[in-house]
Amino acid sequence: MKKxxxxxxxxxxxxxxxxxxxxxxxxxxxxxxxEMPLSGRNNAVRPLSDYEPALAGTVxxxxxxxxxxxxxxxxxxxxxxTHGNEIAGILxxxxxxxxxxxxxxxxxxxxxxxxxxxxRIEDKEIAQRIITLAGREFHYGSRLTDWRFEVxxxxxxxxxxxxxxxxxxxxxxxxxxINRNYPGSPSASMTSRVAFAVxxxxxxxxxxxxxxxxxxxxxxxxxxxxxxxKEFLDEAAMAVLDVExxxxxxxxxxxxxxxxxxxxxxxxGKLGIHAFLVETLNPxxxxxxxxxxxxxxxxxxxxLRVFVHLKAVENLIASRNLTLDDSETIQVTGFPRTIDGVLxxxxxxxxx
Amino acid sequence: MHMKNFSTIGRIGALLxxxxxxxxxxxxQTAQTxxxxxxxxxxxxxxxxxxxxxxxxxxxxIVKVLANTKLKLGFDYDIMAKPExxxxxxxxxxxxxxxxxxxxxxxxxxxxxxxxxxxxxxxxQKAGAKIISMHTGGSSRRGELSNAIxxxxxxxxxxxxxxxEGNKDGFFTELCAKHSIPLQVVPSxxxxxxxxxxxxxx
Numbered sequence: 102m103k104k105x106x107x108x109x110x111x112x113x114x115x116x117x118x119x120x121x122x123x124x125x126x127x128x129x130x131x132x133x134x135x136e137m138p139l140s141g142r143n144n145a146v147r148p149l150s151d152y153e154p155a156l157a158g159t160v161x162x163x164x165x166x167x168x169x170x171x172x173x174x175x176x177x178x179x180x181x182x183t184h185g186n187e188i189a190g191i192l193x194x195x196x197x198x199x200x201x202x203x204x205x206x207x208x209x210x211x212x213x214x215x216x217x218x219x220x221r222i223e224d225k226e227i228a229q230r231i232i233t234l235a236g237r238e239f240h241y242g243s244r245l246t247d248w249r250f251e252v253x254x255x256x257x258x259x260x261x262x263x264x265x266x267x268x269x270x271x272x273x274x275x276x277x278x279i280n281r282n283y284p285g286s287p288s289a290s291m292t293s294r295v296a297f298a299v300x301x302x303x304x305x306x307x308x309x310x311x312x313x314x315x316x317x318x319x320x321x322x323x324x325x326x327x328x329x330x331k332e333f334l335d336e337a338a339m340a341v342l343d344v345e346x347x348x349x350x351x352x353x354x355x356x357x358x359x360x361x362x363x364x365x366x367x368x369x370g371k372l373g374i375h376a377f378l379v380e381t382l383n384p385x386x387x388x389x390x391x392x393x394x395x396x397x398x399x400x401x402x403x404x405l406r407v408f409v410h411l412k413a414v415e416n417l418i419a420s421r422n423l424t425l426d427d428s429e430t431i432q433v434t435g436f437p438r439t440i441d442g443v444l445x446x447x448x449x450x451x452x453x
Numbered sequence: 454m455h456m457k458n459f460s461t462i463g464r465i466g467a468l469l470x471x472x473x474x475x476x477x478x479x480x481x482q483t484a485q486t487x488x489x490x491x492x493x494x495x496x497x498x499x500x501x502x503x504x505x506x507x508x509x510x511x512x513x514x515i516v517k518v519l520a521n522t523k524l525k526l527g528f529d530y531d532i533m534a535k536p537e538x539x540x541x542x543x544x545x546x547x548x549x550x551x552x553x554x555x556x557x558x559x560x561x562x563x564x565x566x567x568x569x570x571x572x573x574x575x576x577x578q579k580a581g582a583k584i585i586s587m588h589t590g591g592s593s594r595r596g597e598l599s600n601a602i603x604x605x606x607x608x609x610x611x612x613x614x615x616x617x618e619g620n621k622d623g624f625f626t627e628l629c630a631k632h633s634i635p636l637q638v639v640p641s642x643x644x645x646x647x648x649x650x651x652x653x654x655x
Binding site for chain 1: 512514515518519523552554555590591593594618641642
């Protein structure tokens with residue numbers, strides 16, 4: 102009886118939370134599918150909950166898009182939307198899902214790792230933001246996961262699961278930052294379970310290359326850069342040079358260390374995966390200032406950021422291919438040749 | 454209302470910042486290309502060459518890939534080279550810029566890195582090597598620590614190559630003029646590589 106009352110109380114709490122806020126997506130998976138332009142080129146789309154059943158039907162589930170042959174020897178993994186407010190990476194992911202074709206190898210893409218951050222629900226304030234592009238609506242979402250459906254309140258502070266003993270604790274809300282939770286756990290928070298599902302996916306597909314698309318503020322030293330572990334610096338350096346050459350953006354390289362514990366590229370690198378974090382400059386960060394014009398910002402317009410992400414992906418694949426056998430390289434077509442191609446796409450015109 | 458006032462103040466502040474940059478930029482040098490390398494310098498730097506960082510910036514890895522993979526210049530490389538490693542070199546390339554992440558990754562304090570660079574420079578000079586300083590990391594490789602290491606390396610250099618974004622305030626222009634060191638300000642990292650290629654003896 103006591104258990105029954107507790108369950109009823111929990112259900113009432115969840116219901117009141119739902120009534121006091123915009124209706125959440127029934128599942129994160131459906132929410133992302135609803136805004137993602139899928140093309141016939143995609144071989145398969147499946148839910149991330151295939152790798153962690155606890156995510157099924159929740160706001161935390163998200164689509165995994167597979168392009169190319171399931172039997173290919175080499176796979177490139179691309180993650181975007183870990184932070185729902187870093188929209189250039191998300192749009193780059195959508196470009197790939199819509200426009201790219203894998204001629205050889207396989208590409209596995211998570212365009213919104215943080216599906217629960219689709220709605221702008223952060224620090225317990227709720228205000229949805231939509232960007233309309235070419236008649237399509239895209240959510241400018243949250244950096245963190247949705248607190249309303251988490252298993253517990255944020256802790257006072259948070260330490261990534263595999264951080265060294267002397268790691269300085271992070272703010273408690275970072276417990277809902279997927280990119281501090283790798284490799285994740287199936288018995289911890291929902292945020293940690295998302296990270297765990299991604300890790301399980303990686304262990305199954307065994308990618309030779311993994312790229313995580315993010316954005317940083319003007320004040321961050323990470324804006325316009327590729328960050329990687331020391332062992333993969335040369336591979337990244339080649340891509341940095343080519344990205345700068347092809348986009349005209351002054352791009353730089355950063356090497357990571359233990360302070361990046363819990364970050365995707367740092368933890369994926371421990372699995373032997375050549376892993377890279379790509380950062381463009383989001384002019385509205387760090388506070389997501391709604392007065393900043395994302396589309397036409399003078400310093401960092403959205404089309405340029407999407408273009409740079411796509412060229413970074415293209416050149417990191419090219420750089421990785423240099424060390425693969427010719428017959429086993431990953432060949433992807435459909436990346437934009439110029440920024441005009443991205444501009445046309447964002448405005449709904451036929452591109453290039 | 455407060456937001457509006459803040460916004461107005463912010464705009465005035467932004468205009469002031471732009472004006473200050475414009476004034477500072479007046480002393481910065483216009484970007485050049487490999488074609489503008491003075492004849493007296495072209496082809497005067499001999500092999501074998503060695504690349505190391507001064508400040509543990511990962512830009513050193515970029516310069517290595519540029520010089521060796523793209524331009525096939527065949528430099529030896531060690532981001533934290535010891536003095537004995539450069540003893541056989543006839544050209545030493547120092548890639549300038551302090552990186553806290555790089556220093557942490559190398560397990561070095563900034564002071565230890567300054568000491569290492571001083572010893573490397575001394576070893577190169579003893580061996581008769583000429584020094585090329587390169588700064589390719591833009592404004593993110595400028596700041597108190599970076600400036601200190603730049604000030605250490607510029608006076609001992611035979612030529613300095615800088616990607617213009619790192620010289621917006623004319624810091625390199627002023628420093629090179631003070632020590633009478635030839636300066637090549639270039640628009641991109643790729644062009645920095647082209648200048649390096651022109652400087653090297655065939």
